[in-house]
Amino acid sequence: GQQLNQSPQSMFIQEGEDVSMNCTSSSIFNTWLWYKQEPGEGPVLLIALYKAGELTSNGRLTAQFGITRKDSFLNISASIPSDVGIYFCAGPPRSSRGKLIFGQGTTLQVKP
Amino acid sequence: GAVVSQHPSWVICKSGTSVKIECRSLDFQATTMFWYRQFPKQSLMLMATSNEGSKATYEQGVEKDKFLINHASLTLSTLTVTSAHPEDSSFYICSARDARSGPDTQYFGPGTRLTVL
Numbered sequence: 627g628q629q630l631n632q633s634p635q636s637m638f639i640q641e642g643e644d645v646s647m648n649c650t651s652s653s654i655f656n657t658w659l660w661y662k663q664e665p666g667e668g669p670v671l672l673i674a675l676y677k678a679g680e681l682t683s684n685g686r687l688t689a690q691f692g693i694t695r696k697d698s699f700l701n702i703s704a705s706i707p708s709d710v711g712i713y714f715c716a717g718p719p720r721s722s723r724g725k726l727i728f729g730q731g732t733t734l735q736v737k738p
Numbered sequence: 739g740a741v742v743s744q745h746p747s748w749v750i751c752k753s754g755t756s757v758k759i760e761c762r763s764l765d766f767q768a769t770t771m772f773w774y775r776q777f778p779k780q781s782l783m784l785m786a787t788s789n790e791g792s793k794a795t796y797e798q799g800v801e802k803d804k805f806l807i808n809h810a811s812l813t814l815s816t817l818t819v820t821s822a823h824p825e826d827s828s829f830y831i832c833s834a835r836d837a838r839s840g841p842d843t844q845y846f847g848p849g850t851r852l853t854v855l
Contacts (some may be wrong), residue, residue: 657842666746668831669782676840677748713779718842724770724835724845728781 628653628719632729640737642662645702647732649715656697659716660689669714673700707736740836741765744847751822754855758818759850761832767812768834772844773805776829788815822854 632649639645649658657676661669673684675691675698682689686703702709715729741764761771770787785805786796790851794807804826806818815834819826829851834842 657840661842661846666848666849666851668742668833671740671843671845674840674843714845724842725772725784725787726842727784728783 627721628655630715630717630727630729632713632732633716634735635730636735638735638737639705641704641705641707642653644708645705645734646699646714647701647728647734648697648699650697651717652696652727653720654695655670655698655717656695657717658691659691660687660698661714661716662711663714664711664736672713702734705734705736707738710734710736740839740845742787742832742834742845744832744850746850747848748851748853750853750855753823754843756818756820757822757852758816759830759832759852761815761817761834761847763813763834763836763845765839766834766838768815769812769814771809771832771834772818773807773815773817774831774833776831776849778829782831782848784818790815819852822852824854827854 660672663669673689678695680691688701690699712731712733714731716726743762745760769790772787773781776782786794787798788794788807788809790809796802810817830850833846
């Protein structure tokens with residue numbers, strides 16, 4: 627079935643640095659969603675992308691829907707300690723409309 | 739908007755007992771809700787899709803008699819783990835689709851930590 631591959635698996639950065647992570651698939655997705663999960667909590671929706679080439683921002687976060695529809699990128703500018711968490715990409719598989727499959731997640735740690 | 743709650747946030751039970759977890763959409767109606775399971779340091783795994791007024795659809799490998807789902811209203815879905823065993827210990831998270839948002843967008847509850855002794 628369709629899979630989402632996230633990279634990097636983990637990042638340890640200094641406060642103030644910019645962060646970039648991506649999500650790729652061998653199949654086309656029509657929607658890309660980015661979530662953040664903190665320990666012991668459910669995922670929180672950060673950005674939703676619905677159109678190829680779309681670039682959307684949410685504060686210091688910017689995400690892009692790849693032109694090929696097979697990838698998406700999430701950038702965080704000027705990271706702060708509260709950015710710590712696991713970032714997941716997600717999208718609806720072609721075979722099952724309405725469901726979501728998730729990437730493995732990118733764990734972000736920020737050193738003050 | 740698009741707030742989803744879960745109750746309880748954590749539960750400890752003895753092996754062999756049943757546990758019910760509630761998932762509510764607080765400010766919107768959800769004809770479809772989803773139940774996920776997450777093991778430590780792993781991603782979310784979809785267990786089942788809960789449809790209001792009809793039977794839930796389960797993912798391959800998920801026992802429907804073990805994980806009973808009831809979606810009795812447009813704002814409430816429940817997951818009952820029957821005859822729980824230690825291997826059922828996990829983090830259970832529900833989500834709901836809000837028709838006001840874009841297609842496929844799901845909003846998640848805060849999760850329920852189940853520990854079976």
